[in-house]
Amino acid sequence: MSHLLFEPLTLRGLTFRNRIWVPPMCQYSVTREDGVPAPWHTVHYGSMARGGAGAVIVEATGVVPEGRISARDLGLWNDEQRDAFVPIVDFLHSQGAAAGIQLAHAGRKASTFPEWGTDRSGSLPESEGGWQTVAPSALAFEGLAEPRALTESEIAEVVRAFAASARRSMEAGFDFVEIHAAHGYLLHEFLSPLSNTRTDSYGGSPENRARLLLEVVDATRAEVGDEVPVFVRLSATDWTEGGLSLDDTIELAGWLKSHGVDLIDVSSGGNVLAQIPVGPGYQTTLAAGIRERADIPTAAVGLINEPFQGEHILATGQADAILVGREYLRDPNFALRAADALRFDIDYRPAQYHRAYS
Ligand SMILES: Cc1cc2nc3c(=O)[nH]c(=O)nc-3n(C[C@H](O)[C@H](O)[C@H](O)COP(=O)(O)O)c2cc1C
Structure with a gap:
């Protein structure tokens, strides 16, 4: 039996112990609304590292305050935030997981109500602490407030903000960064002709x-620097006539590769309302297309809920790693369970729990 899920992967100077990774998932748990990680984040991310993940990617983290999806998002635009990430990263390392962080700007989809803790949704009015959103063009996402188009000098500031957050990520000890260019947030808005005029x-x-x-x-x-992997998350298709297609994304992935990007995290949709054919592994063919035709490593994501399903994705050459989201929330020991299912002997079950395994 193959055990590809448990084969280490090296990208630049970083070796992942396995290929079962946790994708970024917003927790909306910054109750002080200052972007600083809270105890929830330590326990939440720590549990999945303890549960055997090869990498844990911290949720979409705003590079500027106005780049947050909601006021309860994480941020990394100041040193207080950076310092509060250090114990989280240290704990992930103590459990053998690589620590990544998704750097993000939510663009026209910023300033919304958080996903839970309120029965309201949509844009948070400025009168209640919301803010003017920005985008490539003054075109609203359906149901949200109209953004303001960025000027060229403001675009340069966005670039500087991503760079400053990348520097703070390194100072906090993260092993790699992921740039969020998917799901209809600012960088995706620039990529897609549906939102960029x-x-x-x-x-x-x-x-x-x-x-x-x-x-x-x-x-x-x-x-x-040269030793640290940089991932980019893309929406490989807008699932809409006139929007980004897989062919467009393959061309883009080639450019990203030539700019030194190490892996494409292949998601889809989110820039406009669209019919998405959701089902088990529904985005893996997109990851496969990019991997084969742009010749760049990919990670597959989206309803990959079973160990054998993950093994199949790697065995058929569709991706170099799998990202397990909601199933990891249901079972933070997913990778340990996968080792059992594949009958693979790993040496990183928590020693504290040895009596549960003897
Ligand atoms: C609670 C939750 C929060 C999410 N937040 C983010 C995020 O911060 N950044 C991102 O790129 N995707 C985010 N996603 C999408 C996931 O990373 C993943 O792509 C998606 O859930 C599909 O994978 P799954 O079927 O394994 O959950 C989120 C998904 C969930 C369920």
Whole structure:
């Protein structure tokens, strides 16, 4: 029997102990609304590292305050936030997991109510602590407030903000960073013709729409150095006529590869309301297409809930790693369970729990 899920993977100077990783998942748990991690984050991320994950990617973390989806998001625009990440990262390391963080700007989908703890949804009014959102163009996401189009000098500030957060990620001890360019947030909004109607050098052609993301990638690399992997999460398709297609994304992935990106985390959708054919492993063919045609490592995500399903994705060459989201929330020991299912002997079950395994 193959045990590809448990084969280590090396990207640049980092070796992942296995290929079962936890994708970024917003917790909306910053109750003080200052972007600083809370005890919840330590326990939540720590439990999944203890449960055998090869990597844990911390949720979408705002590079600027106005880049948060909600006021209860994490942030990494100041040193207080950076310092509060240190014990979380240290604990992930103590459990043998690689620590990643998703750096994000929510663009026109910022300033919303958090997903839980309130029965209201949509845009948080400015009168209640919300803020003016920004985007490539003044086009609203359906049901949300209208954003303001960024000026070129403000775009340069966005690039600097991603770079500063990447630097703080390194100072906090993270092993790798993921740039969030999916799900209809700012960088995806620039990529997609459905949300970017600019007529300057950041709009129009595919190259122009990719310019901001490539600038963010270059600025991030300059901060993290040559040994640290940089991932980019993309929505491989907008699932909408006239939007981004898999072919567009394969071309983009080639550019990202030539700018030194190490892995594409392949998601989809989120920029406009669309019919998405959700089902088991529904995005893995997208990861496979990018991996094969752009010749870059990929991680597959989306309803990968079973160990054998994950093994199959790797065995058929669709991806280099799997990301297990909601199933990891249901069972923070997913990777340990997968080792049992595949009858693979791992040496990183928590020693404290040895009596449960003897
Ligand atoms: C509670 C929750 C929060 C999420 N937050 C993020 C996020 O911060 N960044 C992101 O790129 N995707 C986010 N996602 C999407 C997940 O990373 C993942 O792509 C998606 O849940 C599909 O994988 P799954 O079927 O294994 O859960 C979130 C999903 C959930 C369920």
